[in-house]
Amino acid sequence: MDRQHAARLAELIAADFYGKGLKLSGEKAEEAPRRWAEMPEIQAVARLRDAGADYVAVRRFLTFVAAMSRNRNFKKLLCAALDLFGEDRALFNPAVAATTPVPVLKDRLSTSSVSRKHKPDAEAWQTIAGSLTKPGPVMAAINDGMGDATKVFRSLDTVAGGKARFPLLSGPKTKSLWMRLMVAPGKSRLGNLRHIPLAVDVHVRRATERLGVCDTQDASTELARAAIQGEWLDVADMADIDAPLRLGGSCLALDPALWVLGKYGVDEDYRHYRTMAGA
Numbered sequence: 177m178d179r180q181h182a183a184r185l186a187e188l189i190a191a192d193f194y195g196k197g198l199k200l201s202g203e204k205a206e207e208a209p210r211r212w213a214e215m216p217e218i219q220a221v222a223r224l225r226d227a228g229a230d231y232v233a234v235r236r237f238l239t240f241v242a243a244m245s246r247n248r249n250f251k252k253l254l255c256a257a258l259d260l261f262g263e264d265r266a267l268f269n270p271a272v273a274a275t276t277p278v279p280v281l282k283d284r285l286s287t288s289s290v291s292r293k294h295k296p297d298a299e300a301w302q303t304i305a306g307s308l309t310k311p312g313p314v315m316a317a318i319n320d321g322m323g324d325a326t327k328v329f330r331s332l333d334t335v336a337g338g339k340a341r342f343p344l345l346s347g348p349k350t351k352s353l354w355m356r357l358m359v360a361p362g363k364s365r366l367g368n369l370r371h372i373p374l375a376v377d378v379h380v381r382r383a384t385e386r387l388g389v390c391d392t393q394d395a396s397t398e399l400a401r402a403a404i405q406g407e408w409l410d411v412a413d414m415a416d417i418d419a420p421l422r423l424g425g426s427c428l429a430l431d432p433a434l435w436v437l438g439k440y441g442v443d444e445d446y447r448h449y450r451t452m453a454g455a
Contacts, residue, residue: 177388177455182407183415185387185453186430190417193433199449202442212420215432216251221361223258229265235318235362236268236308237261242354243304243344244290244297253290260288273305300343307341314342317364325366329355348401349375356428360421369426370412373405379438380404380431386438386446388455 177185192198197210209215217238224234241257266272267284282291282298291297308315313331317323332346332354340346345354352375358364374380381400384390390407392400405427412427419429437445 177450179411179414181453181455182389182411185389185449185455186408186411186415186417186427188449188452189433189437190415190419190429193436194419194429198433198436198441199445200437200440200442201444202440204440208436208440210436212432216254217357218361220254220258224261227262229261231321231363232319233265233268235321235358235364236270238357238362239308239318239345239354240268240273240301240304241290242350242357243300243342244285244292245350245353246344246347248292256289260284260290263288267301270305270308273301274309276302278302297344300345303339303341303343304345307336317358317366321362321364323364323366325355325368326371328358328366329372348398349377352376352405352428352431356423356431359428360419360423363421365422369422369428371409372426372428374408374427374431374434376401376404377435379436380434381438383434383438383441383446384408386441386443388446388450 189198194212200208200210212218221234224237229237237257241253245253261268264284267276267281273281278295278298281301282294285291285298285301286294308318313323313328317328329351332342332351334341345351352373355372356375359366359369381392381404384404384407385392389411390404392403395403408427408430412425412430417426417429418424423429
């Protein structure tokens with residue numbers, strides 16, 4: 177598909193997702209979060225706000241949840257984390273979590289079903305917490321709700337004493353997911369978002385391929401991710417993508433919409449969007 181048609185495709189998908197809802201027709205369409213307002217992270221933040229959490233607490237919560245999100249059902253993870261937050265919100269405070277012994281963190285995270293690989297997850301939680309007590313772009317994005325997205329993104333890969341400062345959070349999929357969560361629904365005012373690639377998993381890859389935007393069927397996971405991210409970055413530069421908060425104009429705005437389309441969409445849905453885009 178040429179970039180002009182791909183840009184139109186992106187605009188149509190974003191308009192539906194942030195508007196009345198994606199056009200889905202499969203057997204599981206009724207289960208799908210067709211609209212932005214129906215996404216589990218939006219509902220989770222609403223619960224946090226109802227419980228009195230400010231947006232710094234919201235962004236901290238989303239940070240720790242993102243770090244635990246590898247190969248997880250994100251909705252179930254959010255529910256488990258919300259329960260833990262209600263029982264012991266101090267664990268989501270970096271100053272407290274950084275000094276909480278790993279065995280204690282391991283017990284709380286495992287019994288609450290927030291962690292999966294319990295000891296490594298607890299160690300990562302403690303390390304991330306410690307890093308968030310030190311000044312830097314990531315801390316500023318969370319505590320001040322502002323920064324340059326490119327600097328924040330690069331900072332996720334930094335090391336100290338030969339060890340990653342943000343383990344799990346700096347994974348190739350997770351760091352893009354985290355960047356998007358900080359902005360929406362986290363309301364961090366990050367500039368230069370148009371340079372940040374979207375998160376690519378099996379669902380986003382499937383949607384990208386079935387829409388005809390990028391053919392990666394014979395590529396390895398790493399090569400496919402790079403190709404898909406690069407393509408959507410270029411498409412977003414050409415498109416006029418309308419989205420809430422500061423997501424507009426960035427390919428991060430397409431991240432949740434493509435995920436839903438890839439997970440719940442069927443051939444008829446992909447044909448609908450290709451036809452509407454004139455592709």
